[in-house]
Amino acid sequence: MSAVSLQRDLEAGVERVRERITRACQRAGRDPGSVTLVAISKGQPVEAVRAAYAAGLRHFGENRIQEALPKIDAATRAGVGATWHLVGHLQSNKAKAAATTFDVIHSVDSARLLARLDGAAPAPRDVLLQVNIAAEPQKQGVAPEEVEALVEGARVAANLRLRGLMTIAPMAADPEEVRPVFRDLRALADRFALTDLSMGMTDDFEVAIEEGATLVRVGRAIFGERTT
Numbered sequence: 001m002s003a004v005s006l007q008r009d010l011e012a013g014v015e016r017v018r019e020r021i022t023r024a025c026q027r028a029g030r031d032p033g034s035v036t037l038v039a040i041s042k043g044q045p046v047e048a049v050r051a052a053y054a055a056g057l058r059h060f061g062e063n064r065i066q067e068a069l070p071k072i073d074a075a076t077r078a079g080v081g082a083t084w085h086l087v088g089h090l091q092s093n094k095a096k097a098a099a100t101t102f103d104v105i106h107s108v109d110s111a112r113l114l115a116r117l118d119g120a121a122p123a124p125r126d127v128l129l130q131v132n133i134a135a136e137p138q139k140q141g142v143a144p145e146e147v148e149a150l151v152e153g154a155r156v157a158a159n160l161r162l163r164g165l166m167t168i169a170p171m172a173a174d175p176e177e178v179r180p181v182f183r184d185l186r187a188l189a190d191r192f193a194l195t196d197l198s199m200g201m202t203d204d205f206e207v208a209i210e211e212g213a214t215l216v217r218v219g220r221a222i223f224g225e226r227t228t
Contacts, residue, residue, distance in 0.1 A: 003047070010051040013222040014039075021216070024209040035209055038085050040201075040219030042067070046074045048223055053080045061106075061217055063088030065097050072101060087166075087198075087217055089140045096120040099159075106130065106166040106198045106215075109141050114153050114160065121159035128166040128198050129154065131188065133181045139168055144188055151192050164196030164214070165189045175204040182211035 001009075017037065025032040041049050042063040049060060049071065060075075060082050062068035072084055086102040089109075095116030098105055104126040108114055117125065129150050132141030142150060147165070154162040167185045169178035182199050189197055189212075198215040200208025205216040 003051075006047060007051045007054060009224070010048065010222065011055040013224070014052065014055045014057060017218055017221050020206055020221075021209060024206040028210045030209070034214060036215045038087070038198075038215055038217045039222050040087065040217050041071070041223065042088075042219060044219075044223050046071055046078065049075045049082075050078055050080060052222065053082060057082075057222075059083045059085060059215075061085040061087040061219075062102075065090070065094045065101075069097065069101060085215075085217075092116045099125055104128070104163070106217075107140065108150070108154070111150065111153050114150065114157060118157040118159050124159055124161050126161045126163045127154060128164050128196060129162070130166045130168075131185060133167045133184050133188075134170050134178075136170060141167065144184070147188060147192070151194075162194070164194040164198065166198035166215075168201075169199065169204055169208075172204070175207040178204055179207050179211060182208045182213065186212040 021035050022032045036059055038059045038061040039052050039057045040061045083103045085104040085106060086098050087106045090098055090107050092113045099117045099120040100122055106128045107130045108127045109130045130141040131147060132139050154160055165185055169181045172178050185199055186197060196214045197212050200213045200216040202218050202221040205218055
């Protein structure tokens, strides 16, 4: 694909997603500005990140440290001044790399990881706690009853700023089927006076917004299918 075609496609994808965000916010009586669009660039080349940045996106999410580090370095050298979000599972032995590279880490799911991130962060880092609301055995995240202890640990961390909670909803043919998952995460966040909710992806982010999402993680609707 030529650079011109890539730019055109990315601009169209971003516009469509922003329109969907706006309509969902209107239905929920919310300001579209209260929702941050995090473009999930996993599997996408640096050229696609640059084109998405030129199309107006400023927040990008990656799943894997090994893929993300060279991509972020190359994008930064190419003039992409983005906020980088880690949205995939993070092993504690990679906490230092994450804490020194990413601005926001969505997937904190243990006290050990919290401690590792806190000790490694060269400057305050924003974090969200991943909760396995649907209790899916194949998914990462703490159980809802374990959140309180993790919230307390995050709030006393010297170099971490607790922003809120994150979840990954089950796959569903109808987004309405996962509305209760988003609703339960919002209730859990309210219990601990947490303001940010990272929830909703390409197939269900509109329902997530209606239930209070402040960060939506969208890849396919922006970039198309992954190239790797």
